[in-house]
Amino acid sequence: MGLEDRDSMRILRDALDSGGEQLVADFYTRWFATDLSARDLFPPDMATQRKVFGHALSWLCDELIAQRAEEPVAFLAQLGRDHRKYGVTPGHYETLQTALLATLRGRLADRWDRRLAEAVTDVIALIVGVMSGAADAETSPPFCDGTVLEHLRPARDVSVIRLKMDHALGYQPGQYLPVQVPQWPRRWRYLSPSIPADPAGYLEFHIRSVPGGMVSTAIVGEARPGDRWRVSNPHGALHVDRDDGDVLMVAGSTGLAPLRTLIMDLARFGENPRVHLFFGAKHPCELYDLPTLWEIASTNPWLSVTPVSEFDFDPPWAAQYPDVTPPRGLHVRQTGRLPEVVTRYGNWGDRQILVCGGPAMVAATKAALIAKGAPAERIRHDPLAS
Numbered sequence: 586m587g588l589e590d591r592d593s594m595r596i597l598r599d600a601l602d603s604g605g606e607q608l609v610a611d612f613y614t615r616w617f618a619t620d621l622s623a624r625d626l627f628p629p630d631m632a633t634q635r636k637v638f639g640h641a642l643s644w645l646c647d648e649l650i651a652q653r654a655e656e657p658v659a660f661l662a663q664l665g666r667d668h669r670k671y672g673v674t675p676g677h678y679e680t681l682q683t684a685l686l687a688t689l690r691g692r693l694a695d696r697w698d699r700r701l702a703e704a705v706t707d708v709i710a711l712i713v714g715v716m717s718g719a720a721d722a723e724t725s726p727p728f729c730d731g732t733v734l735e736h737l738r739p740a741r742d743v744s745v746i747r748l749k750m751d752h753a754l755g756y757q758p759g760q761y762l763p764v765q766v767p768q769w770p771r772r773w774r775y776l777s778p779s780i781p782a783d784p785a786g787y788l789e790f791h792i793r794s795v796p797g798g799m800v801s802t803a804i805v806g807e808a809r810p811g812d813r814w815r816v817s818n819p820h821g822a823l824h825v826d827r828d829d830g831d832v833l834m835v836a837g838s839t840g841l842a843p844l845r846t847l848i849m850d851l852a853r854f855g856e857n858p859r860v861h862l863f864f865g866a867k868h869p870c871e872l873y874d875l876p877t878l879w880e881i882a883s884t885n886p887w888l889s890v891t892p893v894s895e896f897d898f899d900p901p902w903a904a905q906y907p908d909v910t911p912p913r914g915l916h917v918r919q920t921g922r923l924p925e926v927v928t929r930y931g932n933w934g935d936r937q938i939l940v941c942g943g944p945a946m947v948a949a950t951k952a953a954l955i956a957k958g959a960p961a962e963r964i965r966h967d968p969l970a971s
């Protein structure tokens with residue numbers, strides 16, 4: 586029976602649903618105890634990793650109960666390719682397999698029989714086999730290093746980091762990249778390039794420091810020219826379909842980065858769908874990239890930009906930042922939160938809609954658009970959590 590044994594899959598899934606957190610914690614403890622080199626692959630705090638692994642196991646069981654294999658195999662293969670950046674070796678997969686089997690056997694001891702043993706062994710063999718097979722088959726390097734050339738601070742909480750990578754990166758406009766910075770080794774975070782892939786290897790990111798955030802505050806506070814950053818392979822499918830009508834883009838703060846890349850990519854073409862970009866921040870002085878956007882709009886009549894700030898005034902520390910009054914003839918700044926301001930103009934239901942920014946802003950904007958009548962399937966955004 587093995588993978589087709591739905592009853593055994595249900596037993597496994599139930600074990601993950603009730604007390605799965607402890608089960609996953611026990612697995613990592615056992616794995617690291619038997620293979621110290623595996624501990625080095627992960628950051629010191631394992632809470633997020635444990636949560637993600639637990640969810641992935643539950644989802645895999647659900648898929649197998651429903652007798653769906655295609656998506657799990659694709660997911661595991663992607664996971665295997667991604668894990669190359671951590672330095673995972675075939676030896677790690679062997680010790681993982683042994684530790685996971687021992688942990689599950691211990692947890693399911695009172696139900697353990699030949700049939701359950703076969704199903705659990707097959708699930709683990711599937712995970713390990715697909716992940717390590719996909720990793721082996723991948724020929725592209727797992728990551729590329731690059732040097733920070735410039736660190737600009739266009740607003741108090743925002744950094745623009747310009748790098749020169751050792752090799753050119755191949756990503757599509759709108760995609761995001763896993764990034765590791767020297768201030769926080771082994772804590773990979775997703776960042777979206779703010780320029781299209783450059784054949785000479787130049788790369789730019791916009792980073793907003795999140796209050797209490799480990800990596801973003803370290804980048805904004807400490808990144809300096811000469812730092813070596815590590816960047817892994819791209820993810821995501823945010824895109825503009827040039828044959829699918831006009832476009833609405835909504836960017837909150839550094840959520841601008843992938844939309845700016847898409848706009849820059851569109852600027853290669855003489856004719857494009859109309860693109861209306863709402864770019865929002867808390868205070869007017871934090872609309873840090875307006876000069877570039879206005880410059881692009883001035884030579885690309887298909888692009889219009891509406892700046893939006895939550896407050897109508899600047900804080901005392903704003904004096905050092907440039908004036909954000911638009912040049913004559915361009916849209917003037919609107920005051921309010923993005924979801925409200927954007928939907929003041931209608932539901933944008935006839936547009937391709939792309940929303941980028943912090944998770945709360947994306948969720949609120951999407952909900953406001955849907956409430957106004959925009960079809961949910963026309964709204965695109967990146968995953969809300971890393």
Ligand SMILES: Cc1cc2nc3c(=O)[nH]c(=O)nc-3n(C[C@H](O)[C@H](O)[C@H](O)COP(=O)(O)OP(=O)(O)OC[C@H]3O[C@@H](n4cnc5c(N)ncnc54)[C@H](O)[C@@H]3O)c2cc1C
Pocket residue numbers: 761774775776777778790791792793794795796797798799800801802839840842843942943944967968969970971
């Ligand atoms: C697909 C994708 C693309 C991304 N692209 C960019 C980008 O181009 N530029 C950029 O600045 N950031 C981007 N991010 C966010 C980035 O990956 C980090 O999550 C963010 O910088 C916080 O990391 P941290 O280590 O500082 O915070 P952590 O230490 O991981 O988290 C600290 C606290 O902050 C909260 N938090 C995490 N992220 C956010 C957020 N974005 N807004 C508000 N609260 C948050 C967490 O829930 C937690 O409570 C992207 C995220 C995703 C999923």
